[in-house]
Amino acid sequence: MKVSIYRYNPETDREPSMKEYEVDTQGKDLMVLDILALVKEQDQSLAYRRSCREGVCGSDGMNMNGKNGLACITPLSQVAPGVLEGKKPLILRPLPGLPVIRDLVVDMGMFYNQYEKVQPYLQNNTPAPAIERLQSPEERAKIDGLYECILCACCSTSCPSFWWNPDKFLGPAALLQSYRFLADSRDNATEERLSKLDDPFSLFRCHGIMNCVSVCPKGLNPTRAIGHIRSMLLERGI
Amino acid sequence: MVTPVTSLGRNGLYDWLIQRVSAVIIGVYLIFMLGYLMTAGDLDFASWKAFMGSICMQIANTLLVIAVAAHTWVGLWGVTTDYLTSLTFGKAATGVRLIAQVAIALALVVYLLWGLVLIWGGA
Numbered sequence: 637m638k639v640s641i642y643r644y645n646p647e648t649d650r651e652p653s654m655k656e657y658e659v660d661t662q663g664k665d666l667m668v669l670d671i672l673a674l675v676k677e678q679d680q681s682l683a684y685r686r687s688c689r690e691g692v693c694g695s696d697g698m699n700m701n702g703k704n705g706l707a708c709i710t711p712l713s714q715v716a717p718g719v720l721e722g723k724k725p726l727i728l729r730p731l732p733g734l735p736v737i738r739d740l741v742v743d744m745g746m747f748y749n750q751y752e753k754v755q756p757y758l759q760n761n762t763p764a765p766a767i768e769r770l771q772s773p774e775e776r777a778k779i780d781g782l783y784e785c786i787l788c789a790c791c792s793t794s795c796p797s798f799w800w801n802p803d804k805f806l807g808p809a810a811l812l813q814s815y816r817f818l819a820d821s822r823d824n825a826t827e828e829r830l831s832k833l834d835d836p837f838s839l840f841r842c843h844g845i846m847n848c849v850s851v852c853p854k855g856l857n858p859t860r861a862i863g864h865i866r867s868m869l870l871e872r873g874i
Numbered sequence: 875m876v877t878p879v880t881s882l883g884r885n886g887l888y889d890w891l892i893q894r895v896s897a898v899i900i901g902v903y904l905i906f907m908l909g910y911l912m913t914a915g916d917l918d919f920a921s922w923k924a925f926m927g928s929i930c931m932q933i934a935n936t937l938l939v940i941a942v943a944a945h946t947w948v949g950l951w952g953v954t955t956d957y958l959t960s961l962t963f964g965k966a967a968t969g970v971r972l973i974a975q976v977a978i979a980l981a982l983v984v985y986l987l988w989g990l991v992l993i994w995g996g997a
């Protein structure tokens with residue numbers, strides 16, 4: 637099958653280009669990451685990130701035939717119709733909207749900056765109990781669908797609002813994490829957290845486009861989390 | 875976290891609220907007008923003028939004009955701050971954005987005043 641990969645080496649290339657490779661899959665429905673390994677056998681100069689190869693570490697987020705996802709858990713048959721059969725090429729590009737360091741490796745700095753801004757850790761200024769802060773099963777259930785995020789950046793880099801204002805709009809991943817702590821019964825920095833979100837950009841640049849939901853490899857729903865934060869802001873603001 | 879510059883409500887929550895409320899006003903007005911036009915039968919100038927001249931319609935029209943102006947401002951402010959940024963215009967971005975926003979604001983002020991004169995100007 638044909639594979640077309642975005643190549644860019646800032647030290648030697650004046651501009652990025654797409655390079656074609658021919659890979660023999662023996663008709664198997666391999667994962668995209670396996671294809672990259674096969675290409676790398678042919679061309680050692682190809683750069684990409686990977687680690688766990690099972691959808692846990694979040695390091696191989698990339699754009700496959702136009703859609704963001706994790707290469708390690710995306711089989712060819714799911715990339716696009718016709719790719720597995722070799723009727724269409726597999727097209728791999730880096731995550732959109734972030735600066736490319738080389739080939740499929742992007743600089744995640746802007747993404748992590750926004751993550752840092754939401755203070756993604758428990759804050760509680762009441763005296764710590766002797767053993768631990770307890771949570772009822774119901775309270776614990778509130779952070780299901782939030783804590784599972786692996787920070788792969790597939791969502792934020794598919795969000796047009798994040799493309800245009802990656803420094804001002806927090807993006808779906810950071811907002812999901814913001815709500816993860818707003819919804820946690822053990823955290824009591826709610827007011828401080830909310831007060832940082834009510835400007836026109838940080839949260840309100842979300843226009844409910846829902847690209848984030850359609851790409852999240854962990855099946856999470858940032859749009860819903862953003863909606864919950866908006867309701868909290870609304871209750872607090874009027 | 876981000877300081878607002880020239881948004882209407884001065885914070886994201888109020889901009890968001892203004893956008894929803896004005897949308898509801900515009901929507902209700904449109905549906906009402908459609909209903910009126912469908913049920914009013916033969917309209918002539920005199921009955922149209924009497925209808926539009928009633929105090930209820932004057933208030934409704936005023937609300938509509940204000941809602942359209944507010945909705946447009948919040949919406950276009952969003953568009954200008956999405957697309958007219960340093961990503962597209964580099965160093966000139968602030969200037970370009972300012973000019974666009976001033977032009978939009980001027981057009982809306984003219985529209986608003988003109989609308990109010992039409993509604994309340996009598997004659």
Ligand code: SF4
Nearest residue numbers: 795842843845846848
């Ligand atoms: S729903 Fe919001 S955060 Fe998600 S992609 Fe759309 S604009 Fe971005």
Ligand code: SF4
Nearest residue numbers: 785786788789791852
């Ligand atoms: S919400 Fe999903 S897509 Fe976004 S960073 Fe987390 S795991 Fe990745």
Ligand code: FES
Nearest residue numbers: 687688689694708
């Ligand atoms: S390699 Fe870890 S998520 Fe794909």
